[in-house]
Amino acid sequence: MSKLHAEYYADSMKQVDGAIELNELIGEGTYRVRIAAPEIAAQVAPGQFVMIRIKGLNSPLIGRALAVYDVVADDDGSLRCIDLVYLKKGVLTTALANCQVGTEVTVWGPLGNGFSNRQCDHLIMAVGGIGQTPMLLLGQEALGTRSFGCDRASGWAEKVELIYGARRASLLAGVDDFKAAGFDVTLCTDDGSIGEKRLVPDVLAERxxxxxxxxxxxxxxxxxxxxxxxxxxxxxAAGVDCQVSMETPMACGIGICFSCVAKVRQDDGDWDYKRTCVEGPIFDAEKLCWD
Structure with a gap:
């Protein structure tokens, strides 16, 4: 494992104990939780994530990584809350789904590198399952309707499109948020219950x-x-720039445990393991070894 550079360190993260202000069902088994965490909301960049634990809950002992879906401002415009979207599946997310407004949670972040803001004419976000979660902030930044993080340029794309797939219509979550943000939205479902009965990669290739x-x-x-x-x-095949947000399971989120490694190609053509939590979760697609 090559030595981490300073840009990958997690020492700029904040640990915050905050109350849940909203925890609502937005799709089949999918929830949106809002947490008071102004220190994180002010710093987060599109594609970054936080680790979360429920205070007083020791099972699971470790936190869970969740991408930041949105940041919410007070009436005076100061960023105060982060929104996370999660699928009720494991021990922590099942417990989180049962949390009431006012429940205290611990979050630490923002973590990871986030998406680049390379200039383009047309940004296409191709997502499936719960993969829409890091995309709302990115698309808004690209169109220049909002700015996030520290010293990040916005308004670097003229058009933003979301191609979003799931097994069935009830599993699609947050679609209205993406439409309201001004994105072109194409929906795909395996059973044809809404949108196109096609797979996301096939729709993208045609586009x-x-x-x-x-x-x-x-x-x-x-x-x-x-x-x-x-x-x-x-x-x-199309010669198009592509970045991937890896969903590798994480235990610590700060590069200590080595549980979230991905195989990444080096400049010399060989590959090395990179920690998704600190050297990712965003990677240029051509660098990834998928086997």
Missing amino acids: LSKIQAGTRIRVVTCGPEIMMQKVAEACE
Whole structure:
């Protein structure tokens, strides 16, 4: 394992004990929780995540990594809360779904590198499952309607499109948020219950084939690994810039435990393990070894 550079250190994170202000069902088994954490809300950049634990709950003992879905401001415009979207699945998320407003949780972050803000004409966000969660902030920053993090430029894309897939319509969560943000939204479902009965990578490949020559395209993707691999392959075939948000399970979130490594190609053509929590979770697609 190569030595971490200072830019990957997690020593700028904040640990905050905050109260839950909202915890609502927004899709089948999917919830949106709002936590008072102004120190984190003021710093977070699109694609970063936090670790969360419920105060007084020792099972599970470790925290759970969740991407920051949104940040919420007070009436005076100061950022005060973070919104996280999660699927009720494991021990912690099941307990979190049962938490009432006022429950105290501990969050630490922001963590990870976040998406780049490279200039483009058309940003396409290709997501599946719960992979929509890091995309709302990114699309808003790209259009220039909001700014996040420290010293990050906004307004670096002219158009933002979301291609969002799930097994069935009831599993799609937050669609109205993306439409309200001004994104073009295409929905895909395996059973055809809403939108196109197609897979996200297939829709993306068709979209890339029809885009006018000379248009600067960027693709970002998050979701099931096989979907992201197919998205990356479609982008490689089309010669399009692609970044991947890895969903590798994490234990510590700060680079200590080595439980979240991914195989990443080096400049010399060989590969090395990189910690998703500190050197990711965002990687350029051409750098990833999918096998």
